[in-house]
Amino acid sequence: MESVAAGGLRKGAWTEQEDRLLRRCIEVYGEGRWHQVPVRAGLNRCRKSCRLRWLNYLTPNIKRGEFSDDEVDLIVRLHKLLGNRWSLIAGRLPGRTANDVKNYWNTDQKKKTATAPFPCKLAYLSDSRQPAAGAKNNISRPQRTKANIIKPRPRTFSSKTKSLSWPMKPIEPNNPATSNKPKNIINLHHKLPTSQQDDRRRCQENHDGAEITWMDQLERFLDDGINNNLPVAVDHEADQFPLGQLMSSIMPDHQEKSVDNMMMFQEDNYQSFWSDLDICHLLSDRHDI
DNA sequence: AAAAAGAGCAACCGCCGCCGG
DNA sequence: GCCGGCGGCGGTTGCTCTTTT
Numbered sequence: 001m002e003s004v005a006a007g008g009l010r011k012g013a014w015t016e017q018e019d020r021l022l023r024r025c026i027e028v029y030g031e032g033r034w035h036q037v038p039v040r041a042g043l044n045r046c047r048k049s050c051r052l053r054w055l056n057y058l059t060p061n062i063k064r065g066e067f068s069d070d071e072v073d074l075i076v077r078l079h080k081l082l083g084n085r086w087s088l089i090a091g092r093l094p095g096r097t098a099n100d101v102k103n104y105w106n107t108d109q110k111k112k113t114a115t116a117p118f119p120c121k122l123a124y125l126s127d128s129r130q131p132a133a134g135a136k137n138n139i140s141r142p143q144r145t146k147a148n149i150i151k152p153r154p155r156t157f158s159s160k161t162k163s164l165s166w167p168m169k170p171i172e173p174n175n176p177a178t179s180n181k182p183k184n185i186i187n188l189h190h191k192l193p194t195s196q197q198d199d200r201r202r203c204q205e206n207h208d209g210a211e212i213t214w215m216d217q218l219e220r221f222l223d224d225g226i227n228n229n230l231p232v233a234v235d236h237e238a239d240q241f242p243l244g245q246l247m248s249s250i251m252p253d254h255q256e257k258s259v260d261n262m263m264m265f266q267e268d269n270y271q272s273f274w275s276d277l278d279i280c281h282l283l284s285d286r287h288d289i
Numbered sequence: 290a291a292a293a294a295g296a297g298c299a300a301c302c303g304c305c306g307c308c309g310g
Numbered sequence: 311g312c313c314g315g316c317g318g319c320g321g322t323t324g325c326t327c328t329t330t331t
Contacts, residue, residue, distance in 0.1 A: 013299075013325080035316065051317075052300065087319060102320075103298050294330070301323075308316085 010044045014053055018043055022050055023058050056099045063095030067104055075101060 014022075025041035031054070034047040043050060056062075067075070071093055078089045086098035086105075093101065 011301075032317090047316080048302090048318090049300075055318095056299070084320065098319075099299075106321095107297060292331085294328100296328075297326085299323105299325085302321085303319105304321100305319080306317095308314105310313090310315105 009046050009049075011049070014057075018045070019053070019058060022053060026054060026058070056097050059097075061095055062097065067096075067108075071096070072108075075105065079105065 010018075021041045021043055022037070025037055025043075029036075029040055034051045037043070037050045038045050038047060041050070045053075074092060075089060078092060082088055084102075084105075086102040090096050090098040090101045
């Protein structure tokens, strides 16, 4: 069970005594400066091991036990948006760690897909090197399609980064490159959901009468831009509506930069958008604005 | 009752980006 | 610009406990 690493550092399961030493060290010196923690705590462990033990086990208010239905629902939806960004997902689940979420996904969700009619791993969805679907036993299976997961990277602002600026490109009527009217317009003229339970409720009908959700529309808005490299316009009158206000709050300077009440986002901006957008704000019940 | 298989999860490992020298 | 240290992350391993045979 317990072992010693090459440098003489202990490995394996933590003892209660080690936990006590680490907990006391963090209480006295606070989190961070992990390279100093083993020395300060008198532990024969590496910095990473100490950090991991603290984050995944000793941190106060860590929630144990099964995930609630709401938590599972949130995980599934965030995973659809973010992919395996466990730390981001866990950040939206109070008391849960990235390791918890990851373990949950790797066990429960794998179990569910294994029992599905046509189990397949997400990573293989669009892999052309995989054998043809159903080739071995002539079973007709659904066409595999690429899962278009948006994977924003966290952005930090170092001393070298003087300011955060949105690389937005305003429409300039006299400039042929930007004067064309955007083809893809997001309609923000509808209500935000009011609770986590009904946040995908039908809250708007589109032009052909079919019901769509605000979240569906937002996802479509982003997907279209990425897949088709289309410029997208945001109608500024939408600021009168909750979702439009939310967009405005996320991008407070977009009105200043707009021309003719329209603004254009180029392809790369979608990634930036998701990087800075607090997705929890959209998905949780705290988006009253 | 014992062995094998499965499930759950803590911990390790390697990689990456950031930052300061 | 390069390099090394550090914090952080995701993938994976392997130990322990539970269930099945």
